[in-house]
């Protein structure tokens with residue numbers, strides 16, 4: 056096992072002060088790591104730093120040993136990292152197929168694009184079944200799956216999933232998390248952020264608890280799940 | 296303590312404004328400050344909707360024009376001669392503006408997105424300009440209307456106008472101050488921050504915006520009437536003038552949108568600058584070019600306006616000082632000064 | 640009756656021309672989320688350029704587009720790069736102020752160069768007219784309509800048949816997601832604004848050939864163009880086209896059947912009423928979720 060991603064001493068924010076204050080995190084290749092923590096802890100900010108949307112003010116991010124913290128989002132995609140963001144992220148007025156193809160926007164090889172599309176469609180039948188429908192007409196859960204499919208068009212090594220369960224009916228959560236586990240089984244490393252901490256941790260190898268821009272607790276997912284301090288954090292972390 | 300100091304500064308400013316025309320009594324000197332005061336009232340009033348809630352109206356010049364036409368028409372129809380009485384009629388300009396603001400605000404504020412709001416307010420201005428041009432029987436169209444003039448003479452002529460503008464400016468700033476510090480004002484600021492969240496915590500966003508829109512029309516209507524009286528003659532294109540809106544927004548913005556001091560400062564910088572510019576360039580086109588350039592430079596250099604920029608700079612300087620002091624005694628590498636709250 | 644029919648035809652033809660002027664506005668709104676108050680002035684700049692080429696160097700206005708379109712493309716590129724790109728916070732307010740300032744500067748410059756006399760662009764097809772079913776129509780309206788259709792068609796193809804277009808639409812529909820799939824949103828924004836401004840050169844030439852204008856015409860233009868894109872639904876290209884047709888047909892019909900004095904007012908009032916019933920405009924998406 057080797058470390059695929061290393062985040063070290065990262066400070067980052069949006070211009071009005073630091074949100075991440077000394078964030079450290081290393082990911083093992085081929086595992087699922089789940090970050091939990093209260094709203095506003097900076098979980099999404101970690102994702103944005105890794106995907107290059109936000110550059111850290113201090114500290115470094117390494118992917119496969121190389122510094123990536125000053126690369127553009129496009130360059131980071133090229134290294135093999137894909138982010139599926141927290142909000143719905145499909146282009147609602149485009150068809151499902153167009154959306155998935157756009158996942159390969161940076162590919163210049165037409166044949167490669169077609170091959171990837173076929174591979175992705177094999178794993179996600181909905182890409183073919185609803186291919187010609189507008190993405191906006193799909194249910195929330197279906198949209199999430201299409202977002203996953205779009206993310207796989209670049210055959211990434213590391214997939215960042217920011218609260219994939221948000222706003223979905225409990226009924227289909229199993230499918231969403233199952234798909235995630237399947238992606239991991241096929242050799243991808245996954246960094247997951249979940250409000251729905253129990254279910255997130257249950258599907259993961261490792262659990263990380265964040266608070267105020269730092270890591271509070273880090274260990275095997277089942278230990279984190281068993282830690283009684285987690286209970287308090289849930290209360291802090293739930294909106295409703 | 297801080298509040299007392301601000302109060303003292305305000306008092307000094309008002310006293311200075313009262314004394315000014317007696318020290319500098321030439322027509323030119325009083326005219327310039329008269330316009331600046333008028334725009335203090337206009338911009339501060341606009342700020343109640345545009346600055347506090349973030350709903351940028353580009354059509355408030357419609358209220359200015361409504362006030363102007365109100366005084367001209369009322370004076371004409373009731374045969375009121377020039378004199379102090381016409382200042383009372385100017386108040387009617389505010390009433391008429393408020394009456395029109397009701398349906399106008401009702402429609403524009405239904406539009407949920409700020410972009411559509413902005414555009415509809417622009418449309419209002421042009422609709423009123425068209426009405427003023429076209430309703431020949433009422434407005435005399437492009438020939439304009441005269442306002443009866445008082446028989447004050449010489450340098451004294453400006454005095455009553457000057458003081459009318461001063462009173463209007465002071466009252467408007469007080470109104471804005473009062474709103475800013477009330478529950479109502481808190482609701483308005485919450486709307487600017489995040490309208491959905493504001494609604495989520497129980498602010499009746501619709502009522503707040505609607506009320507702010509109507510209130511903000513009143514002083515502008517009065518200002519339009521005073522302006523009309525002062526300039527003795529009005530035309531559709533001079534009182535329903537998009538440049539007025541631009542000047543309002545720019546004044547509020549220059550000083551700092553949503554702050555109390557901003558529009559005051561902005562008006563006092565912009566009005567004299569504009570008049571001098573027109574005076575020295577002869578309005579041939581250079582005035583527009585220079586005005587535009589000035590305005591671009593300011594926006595690009597100080598995207599949050601003068602007051603917030605200065606507040607922010609002094610706050611940072613203070614924090615730096617404090618951190619330095621702390622460093623001298625106990626070295627704290629983790630001092631994180633930037634995380635405090637923003638300027639008020 | 641015949642008069643009304645004629646005004647409908649004329650309204651449709653000039654509606655096409657207005658669509659060409661409005662499409663730039665709606666495109667840059669969609670992609671940059673900017674209300675470009677300078678659009679009216681850019682139309683006038685396009686018109687003056689064609690006017691200058693024709694009157695000083697006798698370059699045919701249609702041929703002159705080969706010069707004016709690239710010129711305005713570069714102007715748009717510069718405006719976006721220098722003035723819009725730096726705006727990070729408060730984009731709604733600041734973009735209005737910035738583009739208004741740009742409009743004033745251009746208005747001042749045009750006034751200095753060309754004075755404030757009204758001028759019009761001349762060409763043989765501006766002065767000639769043909770008889771269509773007993774109706775005399777100046778050739779320029781037919782040429783203008785055809786040109787508008789060709790250019791709007793080209794924009795359509797660019798948007799729906801090219802990779803750039805896909806990236807542009809993606810940016811409009813979900814900016815954050817567009818960044819995350821590797822679209823350079825800044826580059827798309829600059830190019831979109833430049834293309835929008837370049838198209839405006841063609842709109843400006845047609846405007847100047849069908850209407851006498853001076854630098855001050857920008858106010859009248861921007862108010863009409865804003866009404867068009869708000870009626871059509873902000874950001875919608877089809878909406879801009881349909882709204883242009885509705886506007887020009889209604890204005891022309893009211894002019895002929897009732898009085899020209901009230902024609903523009905009727906359209907403005909109509910639009911405001913439509914907004915009450917349908918706040919998102921005819922073709923606009925219902926209020927979008929916040930990103």
Ligand SMILES: Nc1ncnc2c1ncn2[C@@H]1O[C@H](COP(=O)(O)OP(=O)(O)O)[C@@H](O)[C@H]1O
Pocket residue numbers: 069074092093094095096097098099100101
């Ligand atoms: N685009 C942004 N601009 C400014 N502040 C932001 C932005 N996004 C998030 N924040 C702030 O950063 C903090 C952490 O946000 P985030 O990383 O989204 O938290 P989480 O995902 O853990 O709920 C919050 O206080 C939030 O208000």
Ligand SMILES: [Mg+2]
Pocket residue numbers: 098099100141
């Ligand atoms: Mg988050």
